[in-house]
Amino acid sequence: MKERLKEFAKIIKDLYLKGWLPATSGNFSLKVDDKSFFITSSGKHKGKISPKDFVLVDMEGNLLAGEGKPSAETLLHAVIYKCIPSASCVMHVHSPNSTVISRIVKDSKIYLQGYELLKAFEGIDTHEAELILPIFENSQDMPKLAKKVEEELRSASGLAGFLLRSHGVYVWGKDIHTALMKLEALDFILECELKLAIISGGMQ
Numbered sequence: 001m002k003e004r005l006k007e008f009a010k011i012i013k014d015l016y017l018k019g020w021l022p023a024t025s026g027n028f029s030l031k032v033d034d035k036s037f038f039i040t041s042s043g044k045h046k047g048k049i050s051p052k053d054f055v056l057v058d059m060e061g062n063l064l065a066g067e068g069k070p071s072a073e074t075l076l077h078a079v080i081y082k083c084i085p086s087a088s089c090v091m092h093v094h095s096p097n098s099t100v101i102s103r104i105v106k107d108s109k110i111y112l113q114g115y116e117l118l119k120a121f122e123g124i125d126t127h128e129a130e131l132i133l134p135i136f137e138n139s140q141d142m143p144k145l146a147k148k149v150e151e152e153l154r155s156a157s158g159l160a161g162f163l164l165r166s167h168g169v170y171v172w173g174k175d176i177h178t179a180l181m182k183l184e185a186l187d188f189i190l191e192c193e194l195k196l197a198i199i200s201g202g203m204q
């Protein structure tokens, strides 16, 4: 696990350099088994992250091992692992594209269609497929927000991830590289949607 956390930390630093994790924002986790996962400690600068900046928690977000406080958003990671058994890695970033689009789209969902990069998502083999991205209202009440996310994850299948309004994006994957591929694909598509909105003068 030490080697995987080392590899993970390197990827997080690269995401920081893209400008997706300003001012200690973002959190990242890796599932160990059905009962526990490693998650970044709260308040860590993601440009300087190392394996010692992860703590081990249970599926209720309780600290099991490590130094520091689990991420303030640990419960969101926990519901993803509980609702999507195939997920082994969760990434949350505050990329400008995901943040801006969540402020422009007033609806609670974004519908993405027509992009070749949609094929980065499991089960999609054509650009004609439609991917739904829910937007949840941001909240500092994590148990309440986690409950809403859980309800959506249990009722809808094949979700790409979700946005928190004026906050950022969550994605997951069966491993680190799948989660990263989805994150990059999603951010690219959201950037295209934003550029199209600028050209056409509005969204949805």
Ligand SMILES: CSC[C@@H](O)[C@@H](O)C(=O)COP(=O)(O)O
Binding pocket: 023, 024, 025, 026, 027, 040, 041, 042, 043, 044, 070, 071, 072, 073, 092
């Ligand atoms: C520094 S503001 C961002 C935080 O409030 C939060 O949204 C975030 O992404 C990081 O929280 P953290 O507790 O460090 O995991």
Ligand SMILES: [Zn+2]
Binding pocket: 025, 026, 027, 073, 092, 094, 167, 168
């Ligand atoms: Zn955040």
